Amino acid sequence: xxxxxxxxxxxxxxxxxxxxxxxxxxxxxxxxxxxxxxxxxxxxxxxxxxxxxxxxxxxxxxxxxxxxxxxxxxxxxxxxxxxxxxxxxxxxxxxxxxxxxxxxxxxxxxxxxxxxxxxxxxxxxxxxxxxxxxxxxxxxxxxxxxxxxxxxxxxxxxxxxxxxxxxxxxxxxxxxxxxxxxxxxxxxxxxxxxxxxxxxxxxxx
Amino acid sequence: xxxxxxxxxxxxxxxxxxxxxxxxxxxxxxxxxxxxxxxxxxxxxxxxxxxxxxxxxxxxxxxxxxxxxxxxxxxxxxxxxxxxxxxxxxxxxxxxxxxxxxxxxxxxxxxxxxxxxxxxxxxxxxxxxxxxxxxxxxxxxxxxxxxxxxxxxxxxxxxxxxxxxxxxxxxxxxxxxxxxxxxxxxxxxxxxxxxxxxxxxxxxxxxxxxxxxxxxxxxxxxxxxxxxxxxxxxxxxxxxxxxxxxxxxxxxxxxxxxxxxxxxxxxxxxxxxxxxxxxxxxxxxxxxxxxxxxxxxxxxxxxxxxxxxxxxxxxxxxxxxxxxxxxxxxxxxxxxxxxxxxxxxxxxxxxxxxxxxxxxxxxxxxxxxxxxxxxxxxxxxxxxxxxxxxxxxxxxxxxxxxxxxxxxxxxxxxxxxxxxxxxxxxxxxxxxxxxxxxxxxxxxxxxxxxxxxxxxxxxxxxxxxxxxxxxxxxxxxxxxxxxxxxxxxxxxxxxxxxxxxxxxxxxxxxxxxxxxxxxxxxxxxxxxxxxxxxxxxxxxxxxxxxxxxxxxxxxxxxxxxxxxxxxxxxxxxxxxxxxxxxxxxxxx
Ligand code: HEM
Ligand SMILES: [Cu+2]
Numbered sequence: 001x002x003x004x005x006x007x008x009x010x011x012x013x014x015x016x017x018x019x020x021x022x023x024x025x026x027x028x029x030x031x032x033x034x035x036x037x038x039x040x041x042x043x044x045x046x047x048x049x050x051x052x053x054x055x056x057x058x059x060x061x062x063x064x065x066x067x068x069x070x071x072x073x074x075x076x077x078x079x080x081x082x083x084x085x086x087x088x089x090x091x092x093x094x095x096x097x098x099x100x101x102x103x104x105x106x107x108x109x110x111x112x113x114x115x116x117x118x119x120x121x122x123x124x125x126x127x128x129x130x131x132x133x134x135x136x137x138x139x140x141x142x143x144x145x146x147x148x149x150x151x152x153x154x155x156x157x158x159x160x161x162x163x164x165x166x167x168x169x170x171x172x173x174x175x176x177x178x179x180x181x182x183x184x185x186x187x188x189x190x191x192x193x194x195x196x197x198x199x200x201x202x203x204x205x
Numbered sequence: 206x207x208x209x210x211x212x213x214x215x216x217x218x219x220x221x222x223x224x225x226x227x228x229x230x231x232x233x234x235x236x237x238x239x240x241x242x243x244x245x246x247x248x249x250x251x252x253x254x255x256x257x258x259x260x261x262x263x264x265x266x267x268x269x270x271x272x273x274x275x276x277x278x279x280x281x282x283x284x285x286x287x288x289x290x291x292x293x294x295x296x297x298x299x300x301x302x303x304x305x306x307x308x309x310x311x312x313x314x315x316x317x318x319x320x321x322x323x324x325x326x327x328x329x330x331x332x333x334x335x336x337x338x339x340x341x342x343x344x345x346x347x348x349x350x351x352x353x354x355x356x357x358x359x360x361x362x363x364x365x366x367x368x369x370x371x372x373x374x375x376x377x378x379x380x381x382x383x384x385x386x387x388x389x390x391x392x393x394x395x396x397x398x399x400x401x402x403x404x405x406x407x408x409x410x411x412x413x414x415x416x417x418x419x420x421x422x423x424x425x426x427x428x429x430x431x432x433x434x435x436x437x438x439x440x441x442x443x444x445x446x447x448x449x450x451x452x453x454x455x456x457x458x459x460x461x462x463x464x465x466x467x468x469x470x471x472x473x474x475x476x477x478x479x480x481x482x483x484x485x486x487x488x489x490x491x492x493x494x495x496x497x498x499x500x501x502x503x504x505x506x507x508x509x510x511x512x513x514x515x516x517x518x519x520x521x522x523x524x525x526x527x528x529x530x531x532x533x534x535x536x537x538x539x540x541x542x543x544x545x546x547x548x549x550x551x552x553x554x555x556x557x558x559x560x561x562x563x564x565x566x567x568x569x570x571x572x573x574x575x576x577x578x579x580x581x582x583x584x585x586x587x588x589x590x591x592x593x594x595x596x597x598x599x600x601x602x603x604x605x606x607x608x609x610x611x612x613x614x615x616x617x618x619x620x621x622x623x624x625x626x627x628x629x630x631x632x633x634x635x636x637x638x639x640x641x642x643x644x645x646x647x648x649x650x651x652x653x654x655x656x657x658x659x660x661x662x663x664x665x666x667x668x669x670x671x672x673x674x675x676x677x678x679x680x681x682x683x684x685x686x687x688x689x690x691x692x693x694x695x696x697x698x699x700x701x702x703x704x705x706x707x708x709x710x711x712x713x714x715x716x717x718x719x720x721x722x723x724x725x726x727x728x729x730x731x732x733x734x735x736x737x738x739x740x741x742x743x744x745x746x747x748x749x750x751x752x753x754x755x756x757x758x759x760x761x762x763x764x765x766x767x768x769x770x771x772x773x774x775x776x777x778x779x780x781x782x783x784x785x786x787x788x789x790x791x792x793x
Contacts, residue, residue: 030408032404035326036326039400043437048442050438051442054443058476062475064474135453136456139455139456139475142456146442150445
C-alpha cells in the first residue's frame with residue numbers, strides 16, 4: 001500500500017480495493033482497535049500517574065508512613081509476567097493471516113502465565129496479611145493494595161481480551177490480525193506498567 | 206477487543222435492538238439527550254426548592270416532607286437538607302446535564318455523521334458507556350431514598366467532610382458513599398465514550414475528510430474527548446481513594462486528631478488538600494468539557510445563519526487546542542484559600558490570566574463573523590448570539606477571580622456562583638438549545654416551531670440575566686454562598702434581592718415549558734423537514750432527515766472541501782458549497 005503523505009487540502013491517494021471503505025487517513029489502512037488500545041494506554045497511564053502523585057503527597061509530611069519489606073514473591077511474579085509477554089510475542093510471530101494454528105500453543109501458555117501472575121499477586125497479599133499489614137494498617141500498605149489491585153484488575157481485563165481474540169483466531173479466516181495486535185499491545189503495556197509500579201513500590205513502600 | 210465498524214452492518218430487527226439496546230450511535234446519542242432532559246428537569250426542580258427556601262426561609266413547601274420526613278419536617282427545609290439539595294443540584298447539572306448533553310449526546314449523534322462514518326469505531330463499547338452512565342445516574346438518585354438522604358458536601362465533595370462518615374451530618378453516611386460510587390461509575394462511562402470519539406475521529410473519516418476539513422463541532426468534540434480522557438482518569442482513582450476512606454478505614458484524606466460531633470475520628474495523617482488537588486485537576490478541565498462542545502456548536506452554526514465563513518478557522522482550532530492544554534495548568538485558582546502555599550497562588554494565577562487570551566480570541570472571532578453579515582434571525586441563531594452574550598458576561602468576572610488578592614474576598618460569596626452559572630451553566634445550556642433547534646430537523650425529520658422558539662429564547666435570555674446578574678452584586682456585598690438562609694443582621698437588607706432572584710428563577714423555569722411543549726409537539730406534528738433546511742455545508746446535511754441506519758445508505762460521501770464555504774458561488778445560484786458536492790461549473 002502506498003503511504004504518500006497527502007497535503008492537508010488535497011484528497012488522499014486512492015486506496016486499494018481491499019479497504020472496506022474509503023477513508024481519509026492517507027497512510028496505511030486505519031486500525032481502530034489498535035488506536036483504541038493506544039488511547040486506553042494513555043488514560044490508564046494517567047490514572048496511575050495521579051495515584052503516584054497522590055502517594056508522593058501523602059508520604060511527604062506524614063509521620064505515620066511505615067516502610068515495610070515487599071513480599072519476595074513479587075519478584076517471581078514479575079518474571080512470570082515478563083515470560084508471558086515473551087511467549088505472546090513469539091506466538092504472534094507464528095500467526096499469519098492464513099492460519100493461526102502454529103501460534104495457538106504459545107497463546108495458551110501466555111494465558112496460563114497471566115493467570116499465574118494474578119494468583120501470585122493474591123499470594124503476595126496473603127503474605128502481607130499474615131504479617132499484619134492490611135489495607136487500613138498504614139498509608140504505605142494502603143497504597144500497596146490499591147496499586148496492585150488496580151493493576152490486577154487491568155491484567156484480568158487483558159486476559160479477557162486475549163481469550164476473546166483466541167476464540168476468534170480459532171474460528172475466523174482470514175485471521176483477525178488487528179485484534180491480535182491490539183490485544184498484544186495491551187498485554188505488553190501491562191508488563192511495562194507493572195515494572196513501573198514495582199520500581200516505585202520498592203522506592204517508596 | 207470489539208469489532209470495529211469498518212464494514213457495513215445490517216440494520217437490527219426488533220424493538221429492543223433498535224430502540225433500547227441499540228448499537229447505533231444515533232439512537233445512543235438520543236438516549237443521552239433523553240437522560241440529560243430527565244436530569245435537567247430534576248436539577249431544576251431542586252434549584253426551585255433551594256430558591257424558595259432562600260427567599261422565604263420559614264415557608265413550608267407542601268409535599269416535601271413526603272420525600273424527606275427528617276430533612277423537611279412539615280415541609281420546611283432544614284439547613285442540612287438544603288445542603289443535600291444543593292449537592293444533588295450541582296452534581297446532576299455538572300455531570301449528567303452539562304457533560305452528558307453537549308458532549309455525549311450531540312457528539313454521539315453527529316460526530317460520525319460529520320466525518321462521514323457509518324458508526325462509532327466501537328459500537329458495542331458505545332452502547333455500554335450509555336448504560337453505565339444511566340447506572341451512575343440511578344445510583345446518585347437512589348440517595349434521595351436512603352434513610353438520611355443525599356450527601357451534603359457539594360459537587361466538589363471536599364474532604365474531610367466527604368471522607369468521614371455519619372458523624373459529619375445526615376447524608377454523610379450512605380448518601381455520600383453513593384455519591385462517590387456514582388461518580389466513579391460515571392468516570393468509567395466517560396472514559397469509554399472518549400475512547401470511541403478519539404478512535405472514530407482518527408480512523409473512520411471518509412475519503413477526503415482531512416483533519417483540516419473537519420467541521421468545528423467535530424474538532425471541539427474531539428478535543429473535549431482528549432480533555433476528558435485525562436480528567437476522568439484522575440477523578441476515578443480519587444473517588445476510589447475516597448470510597449476506601451469511607452468504607453475501609455484508610456486515611457488518604459482525613460487528618461489526625463479530627464474531632465467531629467464529639468467523636469475522635471479513627472483516622473490519622475491524611476491530607477485534605479490532596480483531595481482538592483486531585484478534584485480540581487479534574488474539575489477545571491471539566492468546566493471546559495462542559496463548554497468546549499458549546500464552542501464547537503456555536504462555531505458550526507453561526508456561519509450558517511451569517512451566510513459568511515467563520516472568521517479565522519485555523520485560529521479558532523488553535524485556540525481550542527490552546528485552551529485544552531492550558532486548562533491543565535490552572536486548577537489551583539480554585540484553591541487560593543485552601544491553605545496551600547501562597548506562592549503557588551501566584552503560579553496558578555498567571556496561567557489563569559493567560560487562558561483568557563484564547564478565550565477572548567474565540568469570542569472576537571464569533572463577533573467578527575457576524576460583523577456586517579445579513580444574519581438570518583432563526584431560533585438557533587438567536588441562541589448562538591445569546592451564548593456569546595452570557596459567555597462574555599460570565600467570563601469578565603473570571604478576570605477578577607483570577608487574582609488571589611481579590612479572590613480572597615470573593616471566593617466564598619455569590620460572586621463565584623454568578624460567575625460560573627453564566628459562563629458554564631447558562632452558556633452551555635444555550636449551546637444545547639442552539640444545537641437542539643438546529644439539529645432537531647435532522648434527528649426527527651420535522652421542523653420545530655419558530656414562533657415558540659423565539660418566545661422561548663427571549664424569555665430565557667431575559668430570565669437568566671435577572672437571575673444571575675444580581676448574584677455578582679450580592680457577592681460584592683458580602684453575601685456568603687452555601688448558606689441555607691440569610692437572616693443575619695448584615696444580610697437582611699439583601700433579602701428583597703433574593704426574593705427577586707427567586708421569582709425570576711421560577712419565571713425562567715416556567716419559560717422552559719414552552720421548549721418542552723415545542724419539543725414534544727414538533728416531534729409528531731412539526732412540518733416535514735427537507736434534507737438540508739438551513740442550507741448548511743457539512744455532511745450531516747448531505748443525507749436524509751433522519752439518516753438511515755448506516756448514515757449514508759451505503760454510499761459514503763467523498764469530501765471535496767472544508768466546511769466553511771459560505772458566501773461563495775454554489776450550484777444553482779446557491780451561496781454555499783456542500784463539503785461533498787462536486788466542483789460546480791464556473792458561473793456564467
Ligand atoms: C475567562 C476565563 C475564566 C477565568 C479567568 C476564570 C477564573 C475562575 C476562578 C479564579 C475561579 C475560582 C473562584 C473561587 O472559587 O474563588 C473560578 C470558578 C469557577 N469557574 Fe471560572 N474562570 C474562567 C472561565 C470559566 C469557564 C469558561 C467556566 C465553565 C465553562 C468556568 C467555570 C467555573 C466554575 C464552575 C467555578 C466554580 C466552581 C466551584 O467553586 O464550585 N470558568 N473561575
Ligand atoms: Cu477553574
